[in-house]
Amino acid sequence: xxxxxxxxxxxxxxxxxxxxxxxxxxxxxxxxxxxxxxxxxxxxxxxxxxxxxxxxxxxxxxxxxxxxxxxxxxxxxxxxxxxxxxxxxxxxxxxxxxxxxxxxxxxxxxxxxxxxxxxxxxxxxxxxxxxxxxxxxxxxxxxxxxxxxxxxxxxxxxxxxxxxxxxxxxxxxxxxxxxxxxxxxxxxx
Amino acid sequence: xxxxxxxxxxxxxxxxxxxxxxxxxxxxxxxxxxxxxxxxxxxxxxxxxxxxxxxxxxxxxxxxxxxxxxxxxxxxxxxxxxxxxxxxxxxxxxxxxxxxxxxxxxxxxxxxxxxxxxxxxxxxxxxxxxxxxxxxxxxxxxxxxxxxxxxxxxxxxxxxxxxxxxxxxxxxxxxxxxxxxxxxxxxxx
Amino acid sequence: xxxxxxxxxxxxxxxxxxxxxxxxxxxxxxxxxxxxxxxxxxxxxxxxxxxxxxxxxxxxxxxxxxxxxxxxxxxxxxxxxxxxxxxxxxxxxxxxxxxxxxxxxxxxxxxxxxxxxxxxxxxxxxxxxxxxxxxxxxxxxxxxxxxxxxxxxxxxxxxxxxxxxxxxxxxxxxxxxxxxxxxxxxxxx
Amino acid sequence: xxxxxxxxxxxxxxxxxxxxxxxxxxxxxxxxxxxxxxxxxxxxxxxxxxxxxxxxxxxxxxxxxxxxxxxxxxxxxxxxxxxxxxxxxxxxxxxxxxxxxxxxxxxxxxxxxxxxxxxxxxxxxxxxxxxxxxxxxxxxxxxxxxxxxxxxxxxxxxxxxxxxxxxxxxxxxxxxxxxxxxxxxxxxx
DNA sequence: CATGAATGAGAATTCATTCAT
DNA sequence: CATGAATGAATTCTCATTCAT
Numbered sequence: 103x104x105x106x107x108x109x110x111x112x113x114x115x116x117x118x119x120x121x122x123x124x125x126x127x128x129x130x131x132x133x134x135x136x137x138x139x140x141x142x143x144x145x146x147x148x149x150x151x152x153x154x155x156x157x158x159x160x161x162x163x164x165x166x167x168x169x170x171x172x173x174x175x176x177x178x179x180x181x182x183x184x185x186x187x188x189x190x191x192x193x194x195x196x197x198x199x200x201x202x203x204x205x206x207x208x209x210x211x212x213x214x215x216x217x218x219x220x221x222x223x224x225x226x227x228x229x230x231x232x233x234x235x236x237x238x239x240x241x242x243x244x245x246x247x248x249x250x251x252x253x254x255x256x257x258x259x260x261x262x263x264x265x266x267x268x269x270x271x272x273x274x275x276x277x278x279x280x281x282x283x284x285x286x287x288x289x290x291x
Numbered sequence: 292x293x294x295x296x297x298x299x300x301x302x303x304x305x306x307x308x309x310x311x312x313x314x315x316x317x318x319x320x321x322x323x324x325x326x327x328x329x330x331x332x333x334x335x336x337x338x339x340x341x342x343x344x345x346x347x348x349x350x351x352x353x354x355x356x357x358x359x360x361x362x363x364x365x366x367x368x369x370x371x372x373x374x375x376x377x378x379x380x381x382x383x384x385x386x387x388x389x390x391x392x393x394x395x396x397x398x399x400x401x402x403x404x405x406x407x408x409x410x411x412x413x414x415x416x417x418x419x420x421x422x423x424x425x426x427x428x429x430x431x432x433x434x435x436x437x438x439x440x441x442x443x444x445x446x447x448x449x450x451x452x453x454x455x456x457x458x459x460x461x462x463x464x465x466x467x468x469x470x471x472x473x474x475x476x477x478x479x480x
Numbered sequence: 481x482x483x484x485x486x487x488x489x490x491x492x493x494x495x496x497x498x499x500x501x502x503x504x505x506x507x508x509x510x511x512x513x514x515x516x517x518x519x520x521x522x523x524x525x526x527x528x529x530x531x532x533x534x535x536x537x538x539x540x541x542x543x544x545x546x547x548x549x550x551x552x553x554x555x556x557x558x559x560x561x562x563x564x565x566x567x568x569x570x571x572x573x574x575x576x577x578x579x580x581x582x583x584x585x586x587x588x589x590x591x592x593x594x595x596x597x598x599x600x601x602x603x604x605x606x607x608x609x610x611x612x613x614x615x616x617x618x619x620x621x622x623x624x625x626x627x628x629x630x631x632x633x634x635x636x637x638x639x640x641x642x643x644x645x646x647x648x649x650x651x652x653x654x655x656x657x658x659x660x661x662x663x664x665x666x667x668x669x
Numbered sequence: 670x671x672x673x674x675x676x677x678x679x680x681x682x683x684x685x686x687x688x689x690x691x692x693x694x695x696x697x698x699x700x701x702x703x704x705x706x707x708x709x710x711x712x713x714x715x716x717x718x719x720x721x722x723x724x725x726x727x728x729x730x731x732x733x734x735x736x737x738x739x740x741x742x743x744x745x746x747x748x749x750x751x752x753x754x755x756x757x758x759x760x761x762x763x764x765x766x767x768x769x770x771x772x773x774x775x776x777x778x779x780x781x782x783x784x785x786x787x788x789x790x791x792x793x794x795x796x797x798x799x800x801x802x803x804x805x806x807x808x809x810x811x812x813x814x815x816x817x818x819x820x821x822x823x824x825x826x827x828x829x830x831x832x833x834x835x836x837x838x839x840x841x842x843x844x845x846x847x848x849x850x851x852x853x854x855x856x857x858x
Numbered sequence: 859c860a861t862g863a864a865t866g867a868g869a870a871t872t873c874a875t876t877c878a879t
Numbered sequence: 880c881a882t883g884a885a886t887g888a889a890t891t892c893t894c895a896t897t898c899a900t
Binding site for chain 5 (some may be wrong): 293326328
Binding site for chain 6 (some may be wrong): 130137198
């Protein structure tokens with residue numbers, strides 16, 4: 103019970119404020135739990151953050167796994183992946199942002215490494231999709247992992263700009279990303 | 292003299308460690324000046340960071356301004372912009388990363404706002420290039436500012452991955468980005 | 481427990497050294513608690529000081545309320561008020577001094593304002609006593625609030641001089657103040 | 670030249686802000702002089718303050734000396750002394766306040782002692798006037814030095830209240846103080 | 859005479875973490 | 880399971896003072 107309240111509060115606060123601006127006090131207050139309780143369930147701020155992040159990546163993978171299992175044509179698949187990713191991002195903006203970028207910061211190196219590992223696995227996961235999706239068509243020289251990393255960055259940067267600056271509509275966001283991504287990835291488009 | 296030493300030390304440390312992991316003590320030590328000297332030249336950590344960031348953006352704009360003044364054909368121009376951006380990024384990796392992403396963090400809101408303003412100006416700058424470059428050709432529906440924001444994110448995310456994971460070569464990095472970017476932007480390609 | 485130790489230490493140190501010469505380190509050391517403990521119980525030096533001051537005024541009011549409730553003739557009442565005030569002052573010398581005078585200093589304006597409010601309330605409280613006490617007798621033109629403020633200043637300044645210079649006896653102190661105050665206030669004396 | 674500018678700036682700033690809130694930087698800026706120049710003319714902040722204070726007392730004494738030399742009847746003399754003191758106070762409010770009260774604070778003990786000496790001399794000066802003025806009449810038991818200290822406190826506290834709270838008029842201020850002071854001091858009134 | 863860059867000791871505050879209950 | 884009072888290391892910032900020019 104307490105554990106869940108803590109996790110929920112953490113997602114909310116880390117999402118809103120980022121890692122550093124979120125203090126254990128804030129989390130305890132938001133979760134309606136005593137500060138000591140945080141340390142009963144988690145070894146520290148780092149582990150708490152790691153838990154959230156791990157869950158975040160799992161969500162991303164689940165979403166995308168769903169898309170893949172639907173067995174659509176490649177173009178539609180990529181559109182769907184982008185869409186899910188963008189929507190998830192818009193929902194948890196800061197959290198996904200942290201996962202993807204801010205990670206570099208002031209987190210214990212050990213935990214940081216594990217989180218980076220998660221991110222890399224996610225990139226591998228995406229790059230496999232790219233590789234497979236293109237094995238049939240002809241493709242320009244393209245490094246799939248770098249491409250996957252780049253795509254993630256693009257999606258997040260554009261979404262972030264959309265959220266923060268309020269420029270464009272949700273549809274334009276999806277379309278702009280697709281317009282850039284699709285011709286690049288789908289040879290036969 | 293001192294001021295320069297401080298700026299140099301700051302670039303180095305902010306680049307290596309990010310904003311939060313870099314303490315004023317660290318900077319003073321690295322710069323071989325007394326702690327008070329930092330506050331003689333800058334009003335605080337925030338202003339010091341802002342200075343670095345402002346300089347960074349200026350460098351980016353200068354680089355790109357150079358490219359534009361060379362009056363090459365569009366494709367070559369975009370290739371050059373990407374190349375300069377990537378190279379600058381590779382050189383100042385973390386710093387540019389911070390400029391572009393980490394900004395969200397625990398910086399005084401006022402300063403944060405000014406830095407966000409700089410980033411937005413840079414995005415406007417890029418989106419103008421996109422808009423102009425495409426005015427002649429036929430273009431799919433594309434929101435230039437979102438596209439510019441996305442491009443920056445893609446370049447940085449891919450470069451980051453390249454640096455951190457050592458996957459691929461410098462050429463593959465450039466080529467991968469170009470392969471994604473060019474067909475998307477240049478209709479007549 | 482800790483809170484009490486902190487309050488006691490603060491009264492002692494603020495009384496002896498004044499607001500600025502008393503550091504949070506000093507207080508922590510005097511109270512035998514860790515520095516962080518101060519901030520667990522009080523939001524900062526300002527709030528700690530405000531607490532002490534508020535308590536001080538409460539003590540003053542309580543003392544004087546007691547006097548009034550004893551329903552003595554006016555002259556005796558004023559004598560008692562002066563006596564209580566002087567005695568309290570002699571006991572907490574510097575603290576009361578700070579409350580009454582030093583306030584002007586380097587305290588956060590917001591807190592300063594609240595403390596000034598307390599002092600003004602105390603002056604109002606005294607001036608009401610003056611006004612009521614004289615409603616029956618004939619009284620020269622006299623602005624009660626200015627008179628109350630003046631009386632406080634006189635008591636404190638004389639007491640301070642007594643403490644610091646060791647001139648006169650405790651009885652002379654009381655008598656001198658009464659000799660000045662009584663004929664001024666009591667028309668029918 | 671510089672020295673004068675520094676003294677003027679110091680009077681202004683110490684008067685407005687008190688000792689602690691006034692920094693050497695502030696003084697230098699206000700005086701349009703480099704910080705080092707302050708130390709060319711004065712050995713430090715303490716000496717600078719002492720100079721101001723000494724001048725302040727001299728002014729007080731001069732004012733009162735003038736009154737005394739005018740050879741008026743006792744009542745008029747005391748009225749004049751009060752008036753001069755009050756007017757001087759209203760003009761240099763904070764400065765006189767500091768001289769009289771705030772002195773206790775964070776000033777080097779050595780300098781503090783000298784300033785206290787000045788204040789005591791001023792009290793002696795006043796108490797002599799009191800003693801002489803009453804030698805002829807019959808006087809209740811009254812400790813002249815304590816009375817003098819009390820009078821100063823009363824004048825300042827009432828004036829301060831007048832300034833800060835804007836209660837009453839200038840005339841009421843003078844009258845209220847006189848109404849309290851005169852019957853107390855002048856037996857034959 | 860005057861400067862202003864540089865100093866460094868000292869101060870307030872934050873916050874992740876511990877631990878007795 | 881849960882608590883919350885207590886901790887103390889780390890951090891940012893202030894400011895009187897020094898000194899080479």
